[in-house]
Amino acid sequence: MSEQQELKIENLHVRVEDQEILKGIDLTVEPGKVHAIMGPNGGGKSTLAYTLMGHPGYEVTEGRILLDGTDITEMAPDERAKAGLFLAFQYPHSIPGVTMANFLRTAVNATRPEPVSPRDFRKTMREQMALLKMKDEFAGRYVNEGFSGGEKKRAEILQMAMLQPKYAVLDETDSGLDIDALRIVADGVNALLGPEMGVLVITHYQRLLNYIKPDYVHVLVGGRIVANGGPELALELERSGYEKFEPPSAA
């Protein structure tokens, strides 16, 4: 394939409820690389994540999103998932009455050309759950229903592990996790990392980046990327905060 293997965001402008939230984002995630996005509350990080996944409430007014050369800007979310994109939600939704196992199997079969056999599916699911230290009973629980904050985040990573996406966006997967859970979840992510997968990690805390080592760090403030750098940028933010990046108009 001559197409560029990358998730490419070009000059992305996004409007939510008549308000422009993203004001021209350019960002390229290559397979095998970890990009971190940091930034203050309300900066537009989740908006970027939702827009990438195709949430109908987020309107792209300018720019486009290319996945391995294919323009996915107008695609439905399920088509994006089939194309290899994944979003670990900051606030995952519950689906009463639908078991995790049933949900995962539907998702796995939807995103690959041939359905997996129930036996192979169960085996993989058990293995992945063990890696994430999730009890077997979770397979029979209803999706996110009554899950603790930490359990929800683990369940998101479990879904990622089952779907094996090419590009994954992790929106604050670390928030709400205790120290041990953070390590388990980070190990889970690291186990999936490799030359095949590109990751966009959204986080407020340097701590996560000690476990999931970013190749690049970007700072998103007021709907724009205001700084790019390496891992050292995260350390600097930890010390000095976002103040110097705040747009002058907001000051």
Add this chain to the structure above:
Amino acid sequence: MALSQQSQLDQLGDYKFGFSMPENYHFKSRRGLDRDIVEEISYMKGEPQWMRDFRLRALRIFENRPMPTWGASLADIDFQNIFYYIKPMEKQGRTWDEVPEDIKTTFDRLGIPQAERKFLAGVGAQYESEVVYHSLREDLANQGVIFLDMDSGLREHPDIVKEYFGTVIPPGDNKLAALNSSVWSGGSFVYVPAGVHVEIPLQAYFRINAENAGQFERTLIIAEEGSYVHYVEGCTAPIYTTNSLHSAVVEIIVKRGARVRYTTIQNWSKNVYNLVTKRTSVYGEGTMEWVDGNLGSKVTMKYPSCYLLEPGAKGEVLSVAFASDGQHQDAGGKIVHAAPHTTGTISSKSISKGTGRTSYRGLVKIYPGMNGCKTHVNCDALLLDTESRSDTYPYMEIEEDDVAVTHEATVSKIGEDQLFYLMSRGVREDEARAMIVRGFIEPIAKELPMEYAIELNRLIELEMEGSVG
């Protein structure tokens, strides 16, 4: 996977739109209802005098009662434009081989699984207005269990029938019960002796197969002390051009320490008025469980009831209803605490789509002095679009203080965020909607026999087709 699912749906397409076998009757009564018709029905059946008198008494009550106006609209029913009795053949089939080919074809098209037939203890299949096939597995007969169509029950066990018939739901209970009492035909008669546990569900299939052929089946189940039986009734019907009426009466007696579960999946075609009276008298430490699924029909009015008559009696009503365009499902349940220390539960789930309308209508009654009673009512409605409608009418008549009564009601819509979440995992929008709906009814679906749960889910998926904007 998508393919095989599609072909299942294709098969169901036929099922949904109904089909008719050639009409092949020995006798066809004329339209309309009067004393002559009722006497003719009784005469054709060779009934004892007391039953004939019972029918005629019921007819007078029917004629003198106004139509109920408190629920769904029944104004379009023209009682004089209905056939009240149609007799398909002279004698009852005893073995599967004796069952006429066209009836077998009908069952095939209904998709009754082969595997299930094997497990059938006895099959009561109401084809037209009379049961044409009935077999009873021998070990059941050896246990003294009686499972017959109601007409045969009356012929072969007149004493038991006379003792209980019309005692739980007297003809004067309501206009439609009076109608059924005067023209009833078919239905099941089940008698379970004391201490006998019927291990396999008893099943019966009903359908209407002639234009304007009303079905007025009458079922009577008697569970003697300490016995157990699960009765399963599935209804499907082809589509007709004019309104059909299905008005059944189901009476159940649960004696001390006995337990009865009665499961229904109703999928009448969209022109049928489905007006059914179902009630159980539950005695000390006995348990009654109604599991009731309402998918089809134009109008359904059905409120399975438990009269808890002695301490320790338990009654449970689980109901699920789906109303799509033009349908009104008015369903719920009744728990009447007529003894202290009795327990009731009503749990209702309804789904409305398009112009479909669901109503939960329920009554909890606790008489004065009935201390220590507990009742929980839970009704959840799911609206599939902005047009659809759901109402709740939870009547509570609590005349005693020392009781625990709880009531919860929710109305929800399929949320954009829930859909987005599922779709972000590669699930197509229609499948995601179906998944949310399946999840919604899961607490009740899991109480159904497996094949019924699957059928229910398939039917709902089918009903939901085209709900994607």
